[in-house]
Amino acid sequence: MMRIPCPYCGPRNSSEFAYKGESRPRPEVGSVTPAQWRAYLYDHANPEGWVAEGWYHRAGCRRYLKVERHTLTNEVRSVTPAARP
Amino acid sequence: MSAPSAPAAGVAVSGGRRLAPREGEVIDRGAPLRFRWDGREHSGYRGDTIVSALLAGGVTVFSRSFKYHRPRGVLSASFVDPGCTLQVGDEPNVRGGHRRVEPGMNVRPQNVWPSLRFDAKSANQLVGRFLGAGFYYKTFIKPERLWPAYEQVLKRFATGGKVSPQTPHGVYDKRYAHPDVLVAGGGPAGMAAALGAAEAGAAVMLVEEDYDLGGHLRWGDASQRALAAELVAAVNAEAGIEVLTNSVVTGRYDDNWVAVCQRRHPDRVGGGFGPAGSPVIERLVKARAGGLVVAAGLIERPYVFEGNDRPGVMLSSAARRLVKLWAVRPGSRAVVLTANPEGDAAAEDLASAGVEVARVLDARSGGDVVRALGARDGSLAAVELGDGTRVACDLLVTAVGWSAPTSLLNMSGDRPVYEPRAARFLPGGRLPAGVYVTGGLAGDASAERLVEHGRAVGAAAARGEDPAGVEALGVDEHPEIFRGRTHGMVDFSEDVSSKDLVAAAGEGYDSIELMKRYTTVTMGPSQGKLETVNAVAVLSEATGRSIAETGTTVWRPPYAPISLGALAGRIHEPVRYSPMQPWHEAHGARPLVAGQWIRPEHYGDPEAEVASVRSGVGIIDVTPLGKLDLRGPDVPELLNLLYVNKWSKLAVGSVRYGVMCADDGVVLDDGVTGRLCEDQWLMSTTSSGAATVWEWAEAWLQTEHPGWRVQVTPVTTAYASINIAGPASRELLGRLCTDVELSGEAFPYMHLRAGTVAGVEGCWMWRIGFTGELSYELHVPAGYGLHVWESLLAAGGDLGVGPFGIEAQRIMRLEKGHFIVGQDTDGLTKALGAGLDWLVKVDKEDFVGKPEIAWQAGERYQRLVGLQPLDGDVVPPEASQIVQGERRIVGRITSSRRSPTLGRSICLGFVEPELAGAGTVVTVLAPDGRRVPARVMEHHAHYDPEGVRLRG
């Protein structure tokens, strides 16, 4: 089981977290076209390599985190709060 | 099986194969014991394996092979010995080469019918040509309707033992561990690694598959045994090392998450784990290791030639273990084929055990065996040598090379590479940080040098250093010997011969992964440990490619077979109870499992419960309703974002209904939120949505709107929630609540008040309800829940108050046409489809799901409607389709009940927009084929659509 180094709780088993998928910005609601909105909802890049994704530390600090993970090796190179600027 | 005919002596067989006491033996001659084998009594000593005890008593055949039912004896005398899988009592698939014999054990052979000696299925040998590569795939395919029959046939021929449904429930345990260093393998290098790591300050877990530490030193010469004893003493003296024997590392996963199966059996003698008398049979240890040192050693490889699976043909390591550990003479007259020093030593060990060594054939200088010839019973009678001569013997020992059990390295990401000089695979150098290799897997050396290497690797693992700093082990030259001039067995577990492999390659299955799946080679219980390299070698020979080019199959967890009990272990399924649960249990509530909650479905008669509420008053336990305490100046912003309707102007003391959608416009949850005071709100959610909505709110606050000043505290189970429903609910509540004016004018519908109920301060009362009657939802500090519940029932006796359950509530809400998220909506139901046009406010700047819901208005979508079958006695099952013509689906029934209030069936369902108009008659197709005409109603509500009753 991969381990995620939580910035608040330290390294924890990934089973403590809920996977929230690739991080994608939510389009501006006022001006978005259906195609853009549905790309936001349903299109996933799913690369082989580094990907930024959301994990929620459900059984820990209950913070939403942005995790940079390598999809081939499950190596995690950064974990930060998920707040968007 | 009938009782033995000559019970007088007790011991039926005495082959006289037990040797005089020897240095290094692990049996305790002071502790003789008796057990049963195949219906007869046998004897052995404490420390014997089942197989060593039986062999000492003259038993040489332990099973029949998987496909051809050939007699099988000892091959490796270890856990992986394919012919020694036995049934012990109720326990199937016991590895007889490993498991220690215990007093009174009832051991039986598996895969024999009607008996081990006369096996009817051995006729398969005569038709062997039909059972070649891919036989099962080719034969049991057509016609498909016979698959169940084929299954019965195949099951009879499968090799497993028997599981008794009467077996008492065993205790299987699980635990987590956090060793700084975990060492897999307790041979010299593994023990040294554990010592090196512990000396560097690490907490170490040392795991050994056998019952004792020591590895191959245990059957070595005197100096090697002395070295083993020295290492074992040092390990035992080191407080920082936890030793798990009779345990196996079954897998390595991400970030050194290592699974260890700790085996123990109820009446196992001697050490173990847990306090004495612990009933634990097996324990799965989930270890998060800082460093993993793999010291799995080497496994001796069989030689492929005709008759290589006859009882009497065994590996040199098996012969040496039998002689030196258990003092058993493996045969009387032996031929030894040796290509290495271990084989040479085996010849000496046999001689020392009084075995007549008829010939020693040195494979390094052209010695070879062509075929093993059998006696009538199939066991070895003679060997035909390379020069055509025949030597009579009952034992043929081969020592033609070693295979590296690289499993744990592969699981760590390594791809071992073939080294032709050593005739085996070596680590490929692609290990992640934190995984180390030592011992025979890493190279060849003297015991002393292995210890030195292990110690250095262990220390590096403790310090998290790069293993490249440790001087590498070299490899010894070893001839490449895999198959001789004849064809023989490659996979002893699956009965796959080299001929099968060549045939498969000829049919085009010429990649090792394809060949594996087609022929099932390496797919049996030994999982490639004995046979992978031979299979690769035969394929490379058949295709003309090198072994390196051919490559190996991928090793995946588990490394060793693991029982389902160990995997199932301690199962954790949290349940939740309301504070009123003891009352429900005492009053005959039928329990309903709703997510983690156990709730009362009804107390005997749900329709009577409905009638009681509609005519008087009833109370229901709704504690599972989700509740979130919201505080902060930006709470209205949050509510406006999460709900599809508007929240900016909710006054203190008021509550409002809201629906949440996801960004795809699909209905997520609904509920009522109230403003308790100027800066405090209480949001309620559905019972099943409590956790989801909390996370949902946090998600939007933490990711999209971190600047909003809002704090969310979940208080779901801080309150016991009770809904008092029915025309007499005001009267009942008034009897227990003195500090709140309850009149319709003072406390109107969709408002809330704080007060004291039955002496309990700090209760919240909400005038809302799901049943359509005048009702109050109480939220009471949870510890007082049972007190208030019992007080309500005691206070309302004259009003006919009684409890009602989920079923009565479901009937009443359906009478009122309220949908339930997840019941009447699904993962595709967007807000407008659920009939929420009246609620959605698309003029809000933003809310979750807004774009999709705005676009939905211009789309064609099915509508939720109320439906009534024309025949009110027919209640169509939920999930019945609504069809047009023969089978065009135009909708579905989502909820359906008999309404005791209306005396007829009522439904909610989805229909195509053209059919949604009131009065349209649609056809409901029930699962049993009935066609039920039903009328679309004007309202979702079948009862009191104007809502007069609840506003009273």
Added chain:
Amino acid sequence: MAESKAGVAGPVARSPIRPSGAPVLVDGWEHDITPPVCAGLRLCDLSWLAKVSLRASMDGATAAGLAVGRGRAARDAATRRLVVGSGPGEWMVIGPQGQGPAIVAELDERFGSAGELVSVVDLTHGRALVRLSGADAVVGVLSKLCALDFSDRAAPDGTALRSSVASLVTDIVRDDLPATLPTTAPAAGGGPGAGGLAGERSYLLHCERSSGQYLFDALADAGRDHAIAVYGATERDW
């Protein structure tokens, strides 16, 4: 029910955990009074303790004022309250039975008026709280139910953690018991066990009230091999 209206017979509060024997009413709460035994592994219910949650910014004035870092717990000797840094911007104050409203009022007054957004919520009724004590607490129970490392090195006395215990989200506080019953409060300013005496290994565990019985049963079941003793809490347990 006229008497309850008149306040004659007071309301009865109950723990979510069934007492092992007939309970006794102590200041309006039912208490288990099964006598403690001298066992290497013990478990008792403390759900009647006051439990107040406080949420504030992770690094604001309130955080500074509380002076208990995330992942730590500290006992206030004078008030016998334990302040737990349960998470980022999240604290739990655990105090003697009946003090919930007083703790809420005090925290509101101390931190609520400083302009920082602070939520003080009385969760006395919302959390089940138990104490697991004894030298075997880790090997006999916690290591079977929770994947965290509870060694002294990783989680010494005064450590606060939240994780999954028996698949249930649970807060765990290492709160060793004094070696003997203290007649005076431990050294001022100290965390739990700061008195210098080697205390007895002990943990407080709390979870959502509705799962309290489940957690209790899971702990008791895991401890069976080590002969866990279930008893009614005593003065020493709080």
